[in-house]
Amino acid sequence: MRREIPLLITGIVGVVFVISYFIPHFPFNMMDGWFSDWFSIIQACAIVLGALNLLLISSQKIIRRKTDWGYSIVVMATFFLMIIAGFSGGVEFRGPDTTFTWLYNFTFMPLSSTMYAILAFFVASASYRAFRARNAEATLLLGAAFFVMIGRVPIGDLITGFMPEGARLSDLTGWIMDYPQTAGQRAIMIGIALGLVSTSLRVILGIERSHLGGDS
Amino acid sequence: MNRRMIEMSILAVITILSIIAYLGKINGWHNGYTFSTGLSITLIILLAASVIFILVLTIKGKLIGRRIVFLYIGIAITLPLFMDISQEIVVSNDVKAVYADLEGLPAGSKILVSFDYDPASAPELQPMAEAFIGECFKRDFKLIMMGLWPMGPQQANMAVDTIMNRMGLTDQDIIYGEDWVNLGFQTGDVFVIQRMGGSFESMFHTDINGRPYQDIPLVKNIKNFSNIDYSFNLSAGFPGTVEWVQVGVDRYGLKLSCGNTAVQAPTVYPYLKAGQLSGLIGGMNDGAAFEKLTQLEGKATKFMLSQSFSHLIIIAFIFIGNVAYFRTGRKSALKK
Numbered sequence: 001m002r003r004e005i006p007l008l009i010t011g012i013v014g015v016v017f018v019i020s021y022f023i024p025h026f027p028f029n030m031m032d033g034w035f036s037d038w039f040s041i042i043q044a045c046a047i048v049l050g051a052l053n054l055l056l057i058s059s060q061k062i063i064r065r066k067t068d069w070g071y072s073i074v075v076m077a078t079f080f081l082m083i084i085a086g087f088s089g090g091v092e093f094r095g096p097d098t099t100f101t102w103l104y105n106f107t108f109m110p111l112s113s114t115m116y117a118i119l120a121f122f123v124a125s126a127s128y129r130a131f132r133a134r135n136a137e138a139t140l141l142l143g144a145a146f147f148v149m150i151g152r153v154p155i156g157d158l159i160t161g162f163m164p165e166g167a168r169l170s171d172l173t174g175w176i177m178d179y180p181q182t183a184g185q186r187a188i189m190i191g192i193a194l195g196l197v198s199t200s201l202r203v204i205l206g207i208e209r210s211h212l213g214g215d216s
Numbered sequence: 217m218n219r220r221m222i223e224m225s226i227l228a229v230i231t232i233l234s235i236i237a238y239l240g241k242i243n244g245w246h247n248g249y250t251f252s253t254g255l256s257i258t259l260i261i262l263l264a265a266s267v268i269f270i271l272v273l274t275i276k277g278k279l280i281g282r283r284i285v286f287l288y289i290g291i292a293i294t295l296p297l298f299m300d301i302s303q304e305i306v307v308s309n310d311v312k313a314v315y316a317d318l319e320g321l322p323a324g325s326k327i328l329v330s331f332d333y334d335p336a337s338a339p340e341l342q343p344m345a346e347a348f349i350g351e352c353f354k355r356d357f358k359l360i361m362m363g364l365w366p367m368g369p370q371q372a373n374m375a376v377d378t379i380m381n382r383m384g385l386t387d388q389d390i391i392y393g394e395d396w397v398n399l400g401f402q403t404g405d406v407f408v409i410q411r412m413g414g415s416f417e418s419m420f421h422t423d424i425n426g427r428p429y430q431d432i433p434l435v436k437n438i439k440n441f442s443n444i445d446y447s448f449n450l451s452a453g454f455p456g457t458v459e460w461v462q463v464g465v466d467r468y469g470l471k472l473s474c475g476n477t478a479v480q481a482p483t484v485y486p487y488l489k490a491g492q493l494s495g496l497i498g499g500m501n502d503g504a505a506f507e508k509l510t511q512l513e514g515k516a517t518k519f520m521l522s523q524s525f526s527h528l529i530i531i532a533f534i535f536i537g538n539v540a541y542f543r544t545g546r547k548s549a550l551k552k
Contacts, residue, residue, distance in 0.1 A: 021467070029414070032410070033411065033414060033418070036404065036407040036410055036411045037411070037418075039404050039407045040402065040403045040404035040407060040408065040411075040419075043403040043404055043405070044403045047403065091425060091426035092425045092426070094369070094370055094373065094424060094425075095425070096373075096377065101370075104370055105374065108335060109335040109338065109374075112334065112335035112336040112338075113335055113336060113338055113339050115336060116336035116337065116339075117339065120289055120293065120526060121285075121286045121289050121290070123530070124285050124286070124288075124289045124526075124529070124530045124533060125282040125285045125286065127530055127533065127534050127537070128282070128285050128530075128533040128534060128536065128537040129282070129537060131534045131537060131538075132537070132538060132541045133538055133541075142534070142538075145534075146531060146534075149527045149530065149531055150527060150528070150531060152478070152499065152501050152527070153501055153520065153523050153524040153527050154303035154304055154305055154306065154501075154520060154524055155303065155524035155525075155527070155528065157304065157306050158303065158304065170306045170308070174308060174309075177482065177485060178485070178489065181482055181485060182485040182486055182489050185482060185483060185485055185486050186486045189486060
């Protein structure tokens with residue numbers, strides 16, 4: 001029964017969602033609403049579960065003095081700091097003058113932005129070391145990257161400012177994005193969609209069971 | 217002094233200078249540093265000359281390490297922040313389409329704005345959010361904000377505060393609950409959009425401050441997407457623009473345009489070209505273009521010079537990398 005019940009729930013929910021898309025009337029619209037609400041509830045619980053898991057892993061790392069356990073202290077300290085700041089602010093903890101907002105604006109926001117901004121350095125370094133004209137396809141990609149990178153910033157049009165409108169770098173970039181790039185994206189999306197449909201059908205029909213865990 | 221010590225010392229000096237410059241600015245010792253045009257041009261020439269020097273070294277077989285690339289990227293991003301060089305921002309048709317949509321809406325139109333990003337993507341998306349909100353306030357549109365990402369609504373509040381300060385608006389000019397409302401975050405990803413198609417209230421019983429939905433004048437008569445005139449999605453990934461198109465647009469007929477990070481923008485082009493999206497602001501360049509249209513120049517416009525420089529430096533190093541590749545007989549012999 002440990003496998004049959006989850007398979008039954010998956011099958012019923014999947015079938016209801018598919019039918020309610022095409023027949024958005026009673027009783028399918030009502031069932032669609034129920035299942036959507038349940039999804040939100042389960043996801044909200046998963047957030048709590050994730051937070052507890054983070055605490056568990058971090059505390060175990062500190063107790064057992066594993067590699068980089070010092071960082072786990074920082075994780076736990078900042079975790080509790082944000083929780084205390086949030087709860088102390090009451091319902092309006094995200095208001096303009098709360099401790100939570102101050103911490104968010106002046107620590108979390110700049111730190112997150114910095115982490116993401118560091119990517120610029122790694123992208124540049126990786127491009128320098130790996131972006132090679134090894135063969136015809138790679139050279140084509142290199143050429144497209146060159147035109148898009150230079151055409152997506154104002155300096156591209158400054159360089160080709162002498163050329164007539166419609167033949168400048170921004171226009172070439174626009175053409176690359178509108179046609180070859182969109183065609184490639186469409187091909188990828190159609191492929192993914194077909195794969196998704198077949199996988200969903202396998203899950204709904206109970207053929208695919210890997211999401212239940214175990215070997216079956 | 218070994219190499220690591222030298223690197224640490226340089227970093228410490230830069231940090232101390234930055235702190236002194238920052239303290240000087242907040243204490244009124246100076247009004248921020250701006251290079252003169254002559255100094256800016258000199259620095260650009262020196263930078264270009266040094267890149268050419270690296271190219272010559274590479275041709276001679278002397279390869280550079282990644283630390284040099286990091287250094288040049290750092291220079292290309294930071295130096296333009298002090299330069300007073302203006303650039304002509306080109307406005308793409310996709311950005312014009314977003315602006316044209318706003319121009320076509322009558323005053324009092326209700327616009328749903330979903331903030332589906334977090335602070336990591338804020339440097340790209342926050343300027344778009346501010347310009348969009350500012351333009352809506354100018355045109356007396358009513359904004360209903362929400363987020364499918366936990367930190368989205370916080371970003372929305374920040375954007376509103378910033379743009380109201382910049383435009384000199386007060387809480388009496390733009391009234392919360394009447395001119396704009398922040399409904400907050402709701403878990404459920406794509407299912408939130410699906411449920412909103414039936415009832416907004418079923419997903420957002422209260423606003424971000426815990427005020428009941430029926431007590432908010434702006435939204436109490438809004439049942440679902442049929443009461444929304446236009447929508448705008450700021451997205452940095454999943455759930456985001458793609459999900460809004462697949463459910464909000466395709467299933468419920470929502471009129472949608474979006475602002476995306478430059479990395480994500482290519483994925484929504486098929487929807488844009490199919491007419492499911494009416495406009496797109498993609499990346500900081502388009503953000504600057506939208507600021508130009510709205511005449512609300514902000515951070516996107518200010519940082520475009522840094523973006524231009526960094527793109528040029530990356531292109532230069534890709535070229536140098538390829539020279540090294542062919543110079544060393546197509547072997548990846550670059551220093552780590």
